[in-house]
Amino acid sequence: MSAPVRLARNAIFSPPRVWAMVLRYIYLMRSSWPRLVELCYWPAMQMILWGFITLFFVQHSSWVAQAAGILMSAALLWDVLYRGQLGVAVPFLEEIWSRNLGQLFVSPLRPSEMIVALLVISMVRTLIGVGAAAAIAAVLYQYSILSLGLPLVVFFANLMVFGWAIGLMVCGLLLRWGLGAESFAWIAIFLVQPVSGIYYPISVLPGWLQPVAWTLPSSYVFEGMRALLIEGRFDGTLLLHAALLNVLWMALGALLFLYAFHVARVRGLLLKTGE
Amino acid sequence: MKLGRLPAGCGGRHNVPVAAPVIDVSQLAKHFGDITAVDGLSFTVAAGTIAGLLGGNGAGKTTTIAILCGLVVPSAGRVRVFGEDVVRRRHRVLPRMNFSSPYVDLPHRLTVGENLEIYGRLYGVADVGERIRDLAADLQFADLLARPTGRLSSGQRTRVALAKALLNTPELLLLDEPTASMDPDTADFIRAYLAAYRDRHGATILLASHNMTEVERLADDVIMMAAGRKAAQGSPAALRAAYGRASLEEVFLDIARGPALPAREEAAQ
Numbered sequence: 001m002s003a004p005v006r007l008a009r010n011a012i013f014s015p016p017r018v019w020a021m022v023l024r025y026i027y028l029m030r031s032s033w034p035r036l037v038e039l040c041y042w043p044a045m046q047m048i049l050w051g052f053i054t055l056f057f058v059q060h061s062s063w064v065a066q067a068a069g070i071l072m073s074a075a076l077l078w079d080v081l082y083r084g085q086l087g088v089a090v091p092f093l094e095e096i097w098s099r100n101l102g103q104l105f106v107s108p109l110r111p112s113e114m115i116v117a118l119l120v121i122s123m124v125r126t127l128i129g130v131g132a133a134a135a136i137a138a139v140l141y142q143y144s145i146l147s148l149g150l151p152l153v154v155f156f157a158n159l160m161v162f163g164w165a166i167g168l169m170v171c172g173l174l175l176r177w178g179l180g181a182e183s184f185a186w187i188a189i190f191l192v193q194p195v196s197g198i199y200y201p202i203s204v205l206p207g208w209l210q211p212v213a214w215t216l217p218s219s220y221v222f223e224g225m226r227a228l229l230i231e232g233r234f235d236g237t238l239l240l241h242a243a244l245l246n247v248l249w250m251a252l253g254a255l256l257f258l259y260a261f262h263v264a265r266v267r268g269l270l271l272k273t274g275e
Numbered sequence: 276m277k278l279g280r281l282p283a284g285c286g287g288r289h290n291v292p293v294a295a296p297v298i299d300v301s302q303l304a305k306h307f308g309d310i311t312a313v314d315g316l317s318f319t320v321a322a323g324t325i326a327g328l329l330g331g332n333g334a335g336k337t338t339t340i341a342i343l344c345g346l347v348v349p350s351a352g353r354v355r356v357f358g359e360d361v362v363r364r365r366h367r368v369l370p371r372m373n374f375s376s377p378y379v380d381l382p383h384r385l386t387v388g389e390n391l392e393i394y395g396r397l398y399g400v401a402d403v404g405e406r407i408r409d410l411a412a413d414l415q416f417a418d419l420l421a422r423p424t425g426r427l428s429s430g431q432r433t434r435v436a437l438a439k440a441l442l443n444t445p446e447l448l449l450l451d452e453p454t455a456s457m458d459p460d461t462a463d464f465i466r467a468y469l470a471a472y473r474d475r476h477g478a479t480i481l482l483a484s485h486n487m488t489e490v491e492r493l494a495d496d497v498i499m500m501a502a503g504r505k506a507a508q509g510s511p512a513a514l515r516a517a518y519g520r521a522s523l524e525e526v527f528l529d530i531a532r533g534p535a536l537p538a539r540e541e542a543a544q
Contacts, residue, residue, distance in 0.1 A: 014399075099378075103439070
């Protein structure tokens, strides 16, 4: 029989438990090379596609010609949002696929620690995917996303956080409806795509839709990106709006996740999810 | 159905010191919509006891264990573990207990060693690697540590799940079908291991099982459930005597198939 073990203190928030979960997702990633390839595959394909579109439009559109990198920057930043959301939802789906939620929440792991672990692994997955796409843009089209300078960090952070918020909402749906809600993990983000002004200004949208667009942090980020690339100015107000909205969206996402967790406990779903 | 606990003197084979119960369930109820899974269940389990939770399919055993783990919120009643309200303060007791069930899995794509490492870290085990090696040696699966969990046989998986449940050397162990899918030899080994674990660490074990031989061999105390309620409680010998049966299985069948037997229940009071 083994020697007694020392137990960690029952902390309200335990970084070692967060690290345990991050480690779990790293082990999952490295256990399957096709999944690692998948992380880079779509961002890479998107970048190749938008690179060729850019080459075409530079010759046929004066608007794109003003700033040749505008479409590729938009595609890359969109991927930050998309990968940020998937980076939260897919690892959570892994728990459901492997019927592991019951085991996890019998351990001292708290839902808030799981949320933080999902956010950390989302950042890792996003950096891998978007990094690959950025490398392709640099090699094939001689366009470096780093040319955006320091504002890139602000754009990246805002889109990542908004992706996390949507990802947490999706996790809430998965907790409540299990694999019946799996499709939302893949499609939820496309609800905000048309109204985020990724490839066109928000002013293009119908008047009634523009107020909806301005409730999304992503709209401010892409407007800010265009201001930087076309007019050469960094509009701090736009990014401040995005950050403030992100606080609200993240709070909403986290609350929805925690509420869904409570409902799952009431309905006895933690042992059933995945079946 | 009248609920009863056998009198002192009809107890188990082990002399359990009188102390506050590790598990104290009072008037527990759980409804899932129109379905009543647990209906006014009350029982206690003393420290250092191995208690068996018996009942047919749908009797409410798994729901009861899930409530004790804090995975399910009861509709009514009180559940205390180590004196703490599990519903409101489950994080105070979770580090002191653990759980294993064939109805929850360990992730298939991770190796056995990786899975155990993750859970060891979640429980804050001091030297995870050493603890895993010790448990793997004890439970005879050291050669499986590098194998993906999904490639284990069901019996091997049950042993690994038990190792996961022992990682933090729990004071309270909740086991749902602990020897499911094991061959008789391995199942016998596991039963002996659990009994030795209790003796060595003074742990309390609550196990739900359909295996009457297992419960008869291991349990000091048996809680029989039917339709979400406690039908009887006592040591295997006392239950056999109260129901006039030769084996616990016959007692189980009496309870599962028939209505309440007032005379016998009274005898069991």
